[in-house]
Amino acid sequence: MAGIEDVAKLAGVSTATVSRALAGKDHVSERARQKVEAAAAELGYVASHSAYTLATGRNRNIGVIMPYVDRWFFATMLETMESTLIEHGYDLTLYNLSGGKMQRDKIFKDFLGRKRVDALLSVAVNPSADELDTLNRLQRPVLGIGGPIQGARSLAMNDFSAGKLATEHLISLGHRKIANLGGYTGSDLEFNQANFRTLGHLDALKEAGITQNPAWKMECDYTIPGAFFRTKQLLGDPRNAPTAVFCNSDEMAIGVIMAVKDLGLQVPQDVSVIGIDNHDLSEFFGLSTVNQRVREQAKTATMWLLEILDDADPDVRVNRHESVEWPVSLLVRSSTARPATEA
Amino acid sequence: MAGIEDVAKLAGVSTATVSRALAGKDHVSERARQKVEAAAAELGYVASHSAYTLATGRNRNIGVIMPYVDRWFFATMLETMESTLIEHGYDLTLYNLSGGKMQRDKIFKDFLGRKRVDALLSVAVNPSADELDTLNRLQRPVLGIGGPIQGARSLAMNDFSAGKLATEHLISLGHRKIANLGGYTGSDLEFNQANFRTLGHLDALKEAGITQNPAWKMECDYTIPGAFFRTKQLLGDPRNAPTAVFCNSDEMAIGVIMAVKDLGLQVPQDVSVIGIDNHDLSEFFGLSTVNQRVREQAKTATMWLLEILDDADPDVRVNRHESVEWPVSLLVRSSTARPATEA
DNA sequence: AATCTTTTATAAAGCGCTTACATAAATTTC
DNA sequence: GAAATTTATGTAAGCGCTTTATAAAAGATT
Structure with missing residues (x-):
């Protein structure tokens, strides 16, 4: 050669x-x-890229670290980040955490230390204290997205507000009996940022003076089948069924819609359903949702990171805690309406 | 540092x-x-990784090139590849072709030439003659998966056989009126390997002496909504409706199932549906399918590439055309049954 | 024509590792 | 116990670029 x-x-x-x-x-x-x-x-x-890197100290390579890649939110983020990076002459190295604890440790201990990336885009990962330490030691810009990262910049929507917004929409339509499909609250590492949406939901209920039936706050795994079976359970007893369901994600909301139909009921006549995300399939299902414009979000974050990297001032490149809130908006489609009992 | x-x-x-x-x-x-x-x-x-690379000529980095990442098949492949690579001490650099022609050119011209990867995993991409040339010039092992690559190794299922297998299942149940939802046949670059499944389908019909209604061979974009609307069209006129639908992918099959239900019909009583893939959601929908075990496939391909790389004999590392056929099998669930008209 | 600027090109010193070769220490053999 | 062998360590030469200091060429100024 x-x-x-x-x-x-x-x-x-x-x-x-x-x-x-x-x-x-x-x-x-x-x-x-x-x-x-x-x-x-x-x-x-x-x-040769390695010679270039050795001589300049620049990698032209960004690391992207995420807990999964085979879920819509993450795959979409990843695709947009890749396109944006290529366009600006950067490579993307993927670090996926779904391989279990040992793999996660390996990534943090061995891989990130190799000085192979100029910066890191951390998508919805919740680093432990040790991991945070590794990240800081890197002396490379880190940008959190889809959730904040301690001691680093982040661009993320406010999950609490989003959950509140969705529930307020339901309340404003006249619903009082509102269920929520949320997330597990397991170990720290497994903690899902999206669980904060449930907190916003609860706050909206509280402000409206609504006391929730504890059975209506259901844990769910953020999948369509999971939500489907939970809904069957939830609506099993018609005398004790909610008139609306707020789901922490659109995928769960889709599962809810399917279950409602499967029970011979109708959305929104019998049950209103709202989610969060604006998933690619949400339009198809006529799902009302909180639009978090995932692609724009990913692109904005990537561009921001690139700007930080380009900055001549080394002080700017030093990490500081600087959270930018990504604005979201209510997107009402046909899955939400006034409750029938009110009519 | x-x-x-x-x-x-x-x-x-x-x-x-x-x-x-x-x-x-x-x-x-x-x-x-x-x-x-x-x-x-x-x-x-x-x-430092760049110093290591410069000194040894080894990158410990594999490039993965795919046309999309936000589709189930690709995201799942990618996730498995990443986990397998990390486990063996390799990084994964992602090259995603969904950004359009210019980006595609950039990847082939600028990025792949940088000697940044030790080898390439090419997932269902159909390289042009020029691109093939670039790949060969790299002098690095290339392994195609999800479709063959000229002049390189590949591990892929036989799309023709898979389509034939699915259709034969339908025929063996007694179906004679079978529709197919297949792919676009646009430009070469856009050509989808999965379209060969339609060819297998047609071959099965021919062998059974079935003449297909031309209106039952429908182009579709491999998405749920696309298949949904096609199915509405297909089953719109009950007098001229098929008793079974073979879809080139499970995602389309899911769209078909939804449409059938939406029309007030039942699967499999009124219409049998079969797909190909064994998508994560297929079990939930009770979908009969051709199981191509995507995760095992991705892992097998990745391990094979790693073995090639480890081989001391430089001759082995030279690319040769060596296609290995990935075995698939019929997975019958509850979406296929004998046609009602036969009973 | 001689001097001073400005522009363009070069030689050579790294960047931070690995590894062939040289050397020193430890072990075995007779 | 000396020679031969094995094993451990060190020295220094790259790997293939970028870039600083330096020189040469070209233009501008007296």
Whole structure:
């Protein structure tokens, strides 16, 4: 494979000139630049990335760390981040935490320390104290998205407010009997940022003076089947059924809609359903939701990180806690309406 | 940040010993190894990856190139590949082609040439002649999965056989009126390997002596909503409706099931439905399908690539065309049954 | 024509590791 | 116990680029 010396020889200049010409820098005559470009093209030369990195200290590579990749929210985030990064000349190295504790440890201990990435995009991960320490030791910008990261910047929607917004919509329609499908509250590492949406929900109920039936606050695994079976359970006894369900995610809301239909009931006539996310399938299901514009969010975060990286001022690149709240909005479709009992 | 010299100084040995000790190589005394390990731990030292790469020529990094990431098949492949790679000490760099033609060109022209990856896992991509050329010039192992790659190894199921298998199942149940939801056949770059499943379907019909109503061979975009609306169309006229639908993917099959229910009909009593994939949601929908065990497939391919990379014989690492067929099997659940008209 | 600027090109010094080769220490063999 | 062998350690030469200091060429100024 051709190296910089081959190009220099063919173009009849020094390697320094080749380097400058190809990097688009000053102090290269037009004539030399053309010769170099022609030679590089002829040899199919592309500068070795590791040599570039070793010489400059720059990787042009961003690490993305997320707890799953085969879920809509994460896959969508990832796809948008990748496109944005490629467009700006950056590679994306994926670190996926779904492989269990040992793998998670390996990623934090061995991989992140290798100085292979210029910065880190951390999507909805909840690092432990040790992991936080590793992150800080990296001395590289870290940007949290989909949830805050201690001691680092973050861009995330306010899960509490989003949950409150959704529930307030239901209340404003006249619903008083409102169920919630939320998340597990297991170990710290498993803690899901989205669980805060339930807190917002509860706050909205409290402000409206509504006392909730404890059976209507259900834990669920954020999947369609999970929500489906929970709903069957929830609506099993018609005398004690809610008139509306707020789900912490659209995927669960879709499961709820399916279950309602399966029971021979109708959405929104018999049960109103609202979720959070604006999932790609939500429009199809006519689901009312809180739109968190995942793609724009991912793009904005990625661009922000790139700006931080480009900043000449090293002080700016030092991490500081600087949370930016990503605005969300209610998106009313056809899955929510006034409760029938009110009519 | 600590470098190898710092560790050497602290441990009271030379950098060569540090390198050998940390790489777990021979010719290091137990005493020295322990001193080095202690020093490395104290300083939080991890070898710089670019220096390692420059010195050894190895990246310990695999490129994964795929047309989408926010679809179940691809996201699942990706997640499994990542876990498998991390487990074996490799990073994963993602190249996603969904960003359009310009981005695709950029990836092939600029990124792949950077010698940043040791090998490439190409998931269901159909490279053009030029792109194939780039791939070959890389002089790195390439393994196709989810579809063959010219001049390279591949591990993939036989889409033709899978389509045939699914349709034969329907025929063996007594169905003669069978529709198919398949893919677009647009430009070469957009060509979807999964479209071959339709060819297998047609072959099965032909062998059974069935002449298909041309209106029952429908193009569809491999999504749930797409299949939903196609099905409404297909079953709109009951006098001219098929008794079974074979879908090139489970996602479409799910859309079909929803549409059938929405029309007040039942699966499988009124319409049998079968797909291909064994999507995570297929069990929930009771969908009969051709199981292609995506996770095992991804893991097998990744391990194979790693073995090729580990092989001392450089001849083995040279690419050759060596297609391995991934076996699939029929998985009958409750969405297929004998046609009612036969009873 | 001689001097001073400005522009363009080069030589060479790293970047932080690995590893072949050289050397020293420990072990075995006669 | 000396020679031969094995094992441990160190020295230094790369790996393939970028970039700083330096020199050469070209232009501008007297």
